[in-house]
Amino acid sequence: MVNKVELPKGGRRAEALALSFAGQAEQAPRRQGAWRALLRNPIGMTGVVIIGLVILTALVGRFAWTKSYSAQNYTRLLSPSASHPMGTDELGRDDLARIIHGAQVSIEVGVVAVGVALVLGLLIGVTAAFYGGVIDAVLMRVVDVLFAIPSLVLAILIAGLLGPSRTNAMIAIGIVFAPSFARVIRGSALTVLAHPYVEAARALGVTDLRIITRHVLRNIISPIIVLTTIYLSSAVLTEAALSFLGLGVQPPEPSWGSMLFEAMPYMQIAPWLAVFPGLAIMLVVLGLNFLGDGLRDVLDPRVRDA
């Protein structure tokens, strides 16, 4: 399949022609077919189903299960039953309602954090690749320095010192992952910028911004999609870890990580409190990993046969 070329309008004809070269230069299969290929890939399909279910739970779960996640009761530490399928916690709160709310928290924090990382990574990576020279050197040294601190340590530092909260956890995770995005985006952008069609566009006097949005960004979407899925699972895990350490989502709002931490003193008498949040975290991360694996199979032709 050849890259879809828009009908040339006036002076953009040459640019459209240049774009059609992009189709030939780029080896990756076209994205229109990617979704279908993903659904045919058993691992990718499993990921789609798991993540679909989690998103559904986050969106409509609270309408289907109307118990409050914060209402306290005297029915403390009840084991799972028909009225409380996941039991109740040390304050008599319904655990299922808390797990459902946790899905929302997990997805929100994960998506916003990765969004922050993606935006920062795009700004840094594309700027470094496009302008090169001193700008590139300075930006990449900053990235190196951020890379020199283990991710959770940096997340603990930023989240802890900003003050533990859900927003600060999202900011911290976003900053922590930004260098990885910046590096990959810079690398992919450099490859794209080396193509003759970019030179052609420059020769035609196309503005920098237009080259970046039209030529560079469009051609680096595949690696960005794979990267985003991979880091979504890391972001969910990091949020859970931060909340587990008390540096993320704050009570009374439940997060799977903080639920696990709160369950620890009652582990002997109420083990279900430690089991369900852990299972939930694992399910989401597993789903995202499956999805990432499937996407990589579909979008990266080099590993398709591996």
Added chain:
Amino acid sequence: MLRHAGGRLAQLVPTLIGMSILIFVLVRLLPGNALEVVAGDAGSNPQAVAAAKAQLGLNESLVVQYWHFLSGFFTGDLGKSYLSGQNVASILGRAIPITLELTILATVFAVVVGVPLGILSATRRNSSSDILSRIGGLIGLSFPNFWLATVLLLITSTYFHWEPSVTWIPFWDDLGGNLVQMAMPAFAVSLYLLAAVMRMTRTSMLEVLGEDFVRTAWAKGAGRRRVLWSHALRNALIPVVTLIGAQIGNLMSGSTVVEVVFGLPGVGNTLVSATYNRDYPVVEATAVFLAAVFVVLNLVVDLLYGVLDPRIEV
């Protein structure tokens, strides 16, 4: 190669300095004033604040403060904990062996189990054991280590009535007792790396097994064991070493949470509680230590490539 090693070593210094400046600045820029901690309830009293400032050396310029902080790593004077008044250097000294042991045990376990599983998976591609270990690998990658640690604690305490010891048993005092205590935490830290090592060994073995030199080895009549272990594995291990290098940070992050779950007073645990308490000298020292180890280990991994694969110019 030596010249390249020298070059990489020279790069190490600016990275370490940049990292320490970043941590130094982070701790000072972010809200939450250290003075409140030291001056306590007297925080509203200007005299108490001034005294605390003088005590912490906060009257000096940032450059001088940074210099004190940096030179502390060489003179061993890292200041005193705001909270306990203990020497930060001795706090760090007690925590380091625990974290080192935990991460080393975890890495060894991941390699010893992960590499053979990966080879097995690659040589019996698409067999049921391959599919099982691939799925197992993905599950291992998705198992949050703090949950694994919690579940391990739950199982041992419920079924074996075993409780982790409250204090750390140094391996130089009682090796057996130490290993019993560290086995579960090390496994909890290790699982992710194990799964990743297994997957990477599988992929790169599959790649290498398709190469010409492996076919040549088969053709010249080398035995299965020889082809797999000395021809293929040596080459397949290069990406595995890269992976372990890339996972060092994850390993240290993992050990941080696992230390908290098992109550091991390692560097990560110290960092977390110091962050809670805004005990800045301890936060700075532990964070810089963890990052420095991380940077140095990455360099070691880089240099290891050259040993494993002479074609690579480090």
